[in-house]
Amino acid sequence: MTLSLLGTSTIAVPHIDYSAIGPELVMIVGALVLLTVAALVGKNLARRFSTLFTVLVGVVSLLASLKIWFNVTGAHHVAFSAVDGAVVDDGFSAVILMLVSIAVIFVGASSEGYLSGQSIRSPEFSVLMMLSASGAMLMGSANDLIVMFLGLEIMSIALYVLAGSDLRKNKSGEAALKYFILGGFSSAIFLYGIALVYGSTGSTNLAGIAQFLATTLIIHQGVLLAGLGLMIVGFAFKVGLVPFHTWAPDVYQGSPTPATSFMAAVAKAGGFAGFLRVVFSTMGTLKLDWEPIIWVLAVITLVVGSIMAIVQRDIKRMLAYSSISHAGFILVGLVAATASGIAGSLYYLFAYLFMVVGSFTIVGAIGGSDDLEDYRGLIYTRPFLATGLGVLLLAQSGIPFTTGFWAKFEVVSAAVDAHSYAIALIAMVSAVIGAFFYLRVVVFMVTAKTKAQVSDSVGEEQDVSVGAQLVPSSGVEGGLVGGGPEYGGDPTYSLAVPSESGRSDEVDTDLDDSGVPERIPVGFGVGLVVSLCVGFTVLFGLWASPIVDLATKAKLVP
């Protein structure tokens, strides 16, 4: 094993350190094994086999990633490059490998409900997920632009198919096509950027490029900067930065929810891994050139993402815009352009993964039309999911004692440390705008359904006019009724009696009569994933040091 990051110049087949690319191999082999087994067994494939197998592969790959992590961060260990300088194993890539593995485990476990609901037994969904994950992992540990492009394409092509995997829904096909066409363009642009960079530096190896830039004075930088710019566009598309975000809402909305969840977590992790590595580490010497571009991208992403989210009625579209705004936050760490900024971005990705996978898992479990109206009174009908979603949404808005808060704190403090006060303020103000739409969902969840809506949902024709008259059901202001179905008549001493207690009692009784929908049990996989995501978000929000230290230790090596 060589410590040189440059790689040798012989043409001979390079020595391949398989453990250095362990997680990627686990994913690819896992996908191939599952595909083969499924092809051999055919229709007799056990119902839960694919999902259980995916979770298993995810766990093995997580262990392989942890091994790399301890290899590169231990006392006597340093980052190293392997496979002839094509991949690099440093703390940063190890964290990305872990993140992607965790995403595979979580989405694998939670996709069970969706797959059995659609009575899908074939393993394509799981296979594609694992292949896509291997691509994202490759992006995270690529030390060569060609390898990074390969990773990008492996990840993306599998994602295009995943987006279209719901054959029963037209929207799914539409999402896939949109994602594919725009993604194809962006890949081409990215590739052209690589070509220009190669043309002006003579290398595709990241370490080689960094060394060339550090030692050479380029007088006419045009081609190099154009190449960098095009690569930034490619990355910006993958991670969904404004103005390259237009695919995101449609694709998030149209894709089957587990695919959305996977896409949101993994495409961001892989995309940002490459983005941060190339821009910050490899092109660090060109900081003065890229920093303004990143600044502008971050600002418009933050603002547009959070403002557009406000007007959405579809929860998946809303979460799509919210994830765009999160991408803006992650970019704030890059604007700071310091080691602590990158650590902040990495922490953000970590926290984001749990929040977003948890949220989409819940959205998937709730199902329905994903319209916000479906979430009205959810706390009474599905308290577990509603509570989980409430916690995760508040965490995403940056409430203290959650990882979401520390994530925002890390990137914003890095920006302040780098004296970028303006972007720190813009980011925090957009967090307030963001809080509005997260709260809107929470308001819907804690607002009781009116009688009209309940009788609507149970399909009975009752005295609708009473309910309609009581509650003008409009957005945030909906809910004039003093209480939900559960606080009925109030015989005991009370300071909390609503001013119109007589009326609300009436509604309460009616609600009981017409039958509040029964509580629907939550599947085991979904329950586990939601508990883990919520648990992580709150536990490490209270006990912040471990993950903060992890992100700080995860250094990028050029």
Next chain:
Amino acid sequence: MSTPISSYSSTFGFPILTVLVLLPAIAGAVVAVLPKRFGSVARSIAMSTSLGTLGLAVAMLVSFKSNTPGYQFFAKHLWVANFGISWELGVDGISLFLVVLTALVFPIVIGGSGVSTPEGLKSYMSWMLLLEGACMGCFLSLDIFVFFLFFEATLVPAYFLISRWGTGRRAFAATKFFLYTFLGSVFFFVAILIVAFDAKASTGHLSFDLITLSSGHFLSSGAAKWLFLAFTLAFAVKAPIFPFHTWSPDAYSSAPAGGSVVLAGVMAKLGTYGIIRFDLSLFPQAASVLAPLLLTLGVSGILYGAIVAAVQKDLKKVVAYSSLSHIGFIIMGLFAMSPQGLDGAVLQMINHGIIVAGLFLLIAMIARRRGTWNLTELSGLQKAAPVLAGVFTLVMLASVGLPGLNGFIGEFLILLGTFITHRWWAVVAGGGVILSVVYMLWAYQQAFHSKPQGDNAKVSDMALKEKLVMAPLIILIVFIGIYPKPILDRVTPTVNSLVHQVRTASHQPSEESR
């Protein structure tokens, strides 16, 4: 100059301040995850926890050494080492009575609130306890960052208390409250980071410790002014100070009774407390320079609140606007920059907490009997409920500042302190005292006097439980009004040292404007 930590640290064998914060918070979490069938014990758990907290707070009050400035029962542990954030608690004359007030208000609210069915009760109690923990955390934290965490964390329970158990346009009011306060805090947050990173440039390590940050003046005076404003904005929204108050009438009137009591009685103090604790010690010079601005806002609040209160038909809104007026007095006292003014402000914070809690509780009692608190529907309650009317009169008179009751001492000290340093503001504010008599008496007249009409004639008088709920507040109103010395003995030393610190800093501008 550094604020000394009193060598007298603790007579208790355990970290009492940490327990004061964590006991309600943990109990809140426990109640939240309690299985549904145990829902009915939620109230007993909440009640015993909050009474236990009150017991601890009183124990702390008793062993607090009076006539001593500086922090007592000090405790410090590193929390997030990477960012120098520490769990640092301490109590001094300024925070002492606010902690006791918090500990007193919550058992009253918990004992007096009724949400009937088990699950609603369970979440209600859980949010109340979490809110108590967060408020305690705010008053006790000496690490600005941890203060900010608790400051923000209070929003969530308060939001749910309003949006789930409130009345009227509760979802709107809750969201408005949340967003307003959150927006105010954003500037505070960035300003905290700037202060800390600025200090890091001089000291070499990142720290959010108030004692460290206020010991040296790391900021240029120009930057200090902006940072002062950013801090103050957050506190001004929370308090609320005119003209950042527009969320408060909505929130106070839509919140459930317990929520209004806590919002106005305890949470409003977070803002004024933040100004004393952080603004004055971190930016003494900027505070002196900008004092006229804040004094003007305070006086405007006094007059505006009083005038608007006079025309309200919603009794809760009358109290909400009167509260704005009282907060104006507190702000005026704070920025008078004299020992008397600051003394009065601290005392008035406690008084206002007691009085406004009493008023909202009484309104809740009226609402329980009449189903409304709209003044147009109330009349002649005095006939049917003389005890209720009597208690209302007493609390109302305390609110308008009748000598012999607690409101008078606070307002008098504030007016005196302001008159010494900023004469004309005090003169104008004096008008507010008269106006407050006007709106309070009007409201009282409409609700309690005249001929009872309709249901107003049939209301029942105060029940024993209601009397018990009001008793501690009445006792305190009278006690502080007659004998405020025990409180002032504990408050004044800290206030004097703070005023001295501010004056030294502002008279030697060369020292800090590097």
